[in-house]
Each structure stands twice: as structure tokens, then as C-alpha cells.
Amino acid sequence: MKKILKFYIYSVLFILYLPILLLVFYSFTNAENIFILGDFSFDSYQKIFDKNFLIVIGNTLLIALCSGFLSVILGVFGSIGTFYSKEKTKKMMDFLTKIPIANAEIIIALSLTMFFVFLNHFFHFQCFSFYTLLIGHICLTLPYVYFLIKPKLEQMNKNLYDAATDLGCTPFNFVIKIIIPQIKYDIIFCFLLSMVLSFDDYIVTVFLSGPGLFSENQNIKTLSTFVQEKIKKGPIPCEVKSLTTIIIAIILISILIIKIIRKNKKISFQK
């Protein structure tokens, strides 16, 4: 029985990883199409430095960084503020935060689009731009930040606030100097998570993107929209394969580094 289960799990993992492994494998060949064996080459890595593709990478990174940064600031402060307010406010905020999680992505995108078009109708500013895209991405990532920070605050010592204020700490200093250092690793995790979510997003980007950033007068293209545009006509572009390989390598290396740091810490604690 155990052997069957093991075999089952490994086969599911195999299917799960097969597309990724194929992407990595074919990034080292000069084959245009997947499943056609080409020669070993680094051509696809040179294509990353194509100007159009660099624009796409720059857009994606900048949006991910900005939306991660903003949603962490909004979410962490929102979570802390909600934690120290009345029970009624807490319940209302929890309810509000649950809306975008339960909601489908396409409906968030559509409602925001209609909202911005309506605003444009009355106030006459540029309808879609980098900022609307940023707002859309923050809408997606913000609830996750809130719900990840909330349990950490609940775990903290509840007398901390009274102790700190008795000793003459102002509320603002309390937040900056006492709460945030305690949850700094969670904040970093939230930042990374919101970056990944913004990387992965397609629908919101399609609906809300306007001219701006590195694309200048054209609509902002991110990695998802770029790939989707290309695969309608043909195979996955080579430069995307190599970029994926690089991203995987970065993630693996950072996991390794974190593990090594943790091991060192454990040893130093034992001393």
C-alpha cells in the first residue's frame, strides 16, 4: 500500500514538473519548437538582450516591485491599525478584505475598468496608465498581506502596548520600533509573495494597462501579456524559456542561502 502511494505521489510530481523541466531543457538548445531536438547552444540566452524583451522585463519587474512595496506598506499598517481598534471595526475590515479574495479576478478587473472609464468621463484625465495598472495589482495582493500579518500580531504579547506606553513610548514609536522589528521576516515574505502574485497576473494587466513606463507611447506589456500574444501565433519564444530558467535558478539559490543562514544561526545559538 505504501509503495503504491509513493509511486502515485512521485508520478503526480513528475507530471507537475514535466513542463518546467522541458522549458529548462529546451532553453539550452537552438530549437524553435519544443519537442524538436536542436543543437546545444546559448542562443536563447543572447536573445534576452533584445531591446523589446528588455522593455518587457523592465516593465514586469518595476510593476512587481512597486505593487509589492505599496501593498506591504498599506497592508502591514492596515493590519496593525485594525488590530488595535474596536471589535466592530475589526469585523468590518475582515469582511472588506475577504471580498477580493472570494471575488473572481475577472470581476475585479472589469469593475475597476468601468470605474476608471467613468472617472475619465467626468474629470478628463488620461484613462489608463501605469497608475491604474498599479492599483489593480495592489487590489490583488493587498488582502493576502493583511491575512498573513494578522495571525502574527495575535501571537504577540498583549501587554506589550501598555508596557511600552508606561515607559514613555509614543504610539508611533511603538509601531516603528517594537512591532515592526518583531514581524520583519513576515514582511519580507509578504513582499516576495505579492511580487510573485503580480508576476503571475494576466487578466488585470490586460484590462487596466495603458501607455507608460518603458513602453512609452504603447500599452504597457508585461511578461504574461507578451507570452500570451506570442503563443497565439506560434511556439513559446526562446527568450522566455531562458528567462524562466534564470528565474528558477535565482529562486533555488535564494532558498539554499536561507537554509545555510538558518543552519549557522542554530549553531551560534547552541554555543
Added chain:
Amino acid sequence: MKKETKFEIKFLCIPYFLFFLFFIVIPIFFIFFYAFQDNSGHFSISNVLFFFQIDKIKILVNSLFFSFQTTIICLLISFPIAFFLAKQNNNNKYKNFIFLFIFPLTINFILRTTVLRDLLILFNVGGDKYPYFATLFGMVYNFFPFAILPLYTAVLKLDKSQIEVASDLGCNPRQVFFYNIIPQMLPSIVSATTMIFIPVMSSNVICDIFSEGKINLLGNYIYLSFSNSQWNVGSLLSIIFLFFIFLTTIFKTKFQKDKY
């Protein structure tokens, strides 16, 4: 003397609240606003009448059924995995196995899906020949990792003494499973279901990639009506979709009365 307003910690949540009010709550009202208008901007219920035709309702029923099917398959696939991994929790080899199932989610889903599509075409079961099977496969591939995590934590939290008591009182393993383990895990099963059910209905991208336009889910239909600038019809469809989201949320909260 004028009283100075002091800074309090609870003021920190004001920007958060305002962001949600302006960019989540108010836009949803715009959907309602547009749904009951005709193309010239007057109030009308023509969209409602347009929706209640047999072929439109057929799309709704089809996508509900499709979503239901995907959810069941995802649960069936992830159930044994969650059980095995939770049981081997103390085993060093399998301790971090659960992360292996989450790691692929960090890579862009369009890329993974596209390679999978090419694979299916290579094995002659692609979207051009068996669109239904290919779409189902793609959806399950994309969404089953979301079911593993809640089920895994549920198995870890199982009350083992209850299971022992049940088997001591003469239940056979099948009865223990169906009358004790499943009811204990029900809240997590429900939350896993809602995590899959709604996204499957709305994911027009995955559906487009696999079925090559032969299968239309509710999400595709909303997307199409908006790209054909039929905003009012699209809004009405979104409202119907919102109604289903509302139903699943109620369903979910009913099963999760005791939080944490």
C-alpha cells in the same frame, strides 16, 4: 485651549480602509449600474431578457457542471497526497515535500500551461481533437495544488483519539473514514472547494489555451462580451457570477463556524 489631535495606532488603518472603499467596493456598484442600462445609457431590463434565453442558460449550466467536475477531480487527486504527507510528517525525507507541490506556482502559469498544451498535442489528445478532455486536464493541472495545502493542514489537525475510540468501538476502517475522518475534515474540504470552484469558472485564459475556442465558460463569455464592447450584457453576466460567489461564501461560512 485647542485640543491637539493625538496620533493613535488605530489611525493607521485609515489609508487601507480608503483604498478598499474606493477600489474594491465602489467599482462593484458600477457593475450594477451598467447592468441595468441599454446601449444608449437609459434604464432598461433588456439585458436581463437577453440573458434568459435557452442558449445563454445552457452556457451557465455547462460551466457550473465543468467547474464542479474539475473540483471533484482535484479533491480526489490531492486527498491521498495530503494523507500520505501528513502521516510522514516526522519522516525527515518527506518533511518538506509539501513545498514541492507549491513551488511550481511561482512560475508564470501561462508558460506552464502552454508547454502542457504542446505536450498534449504531441500525445494526440490536444485541444483540436478532444477539447473537453484537454481543458479538463489543464484545469486540474493548474488548480490541484491549491487543494493540497488546506487538506494537508486538516489531516495534521485530526483528533487522533477520536479515531482510536471509533475503531475501539467496532468501526471497520471504512466506517472510520466516512463517519469520523471526513466530518472532521469537512471545513477544510469546503474551503478547498471554494478555492477551486470559482477560479475555474472565471479562468478564461487557461480555457482559451486548451480548447482553442471550442469550450466557453462563464469567464470567457464575460471577457468576450466586454471585448466586443457589449458592456451592459457583460455587467449582467458579472452580476450572475457575483451571485454564485456570494452563494459559495455563505456555504463556506456555514461550515466554518468555529474560527481558529
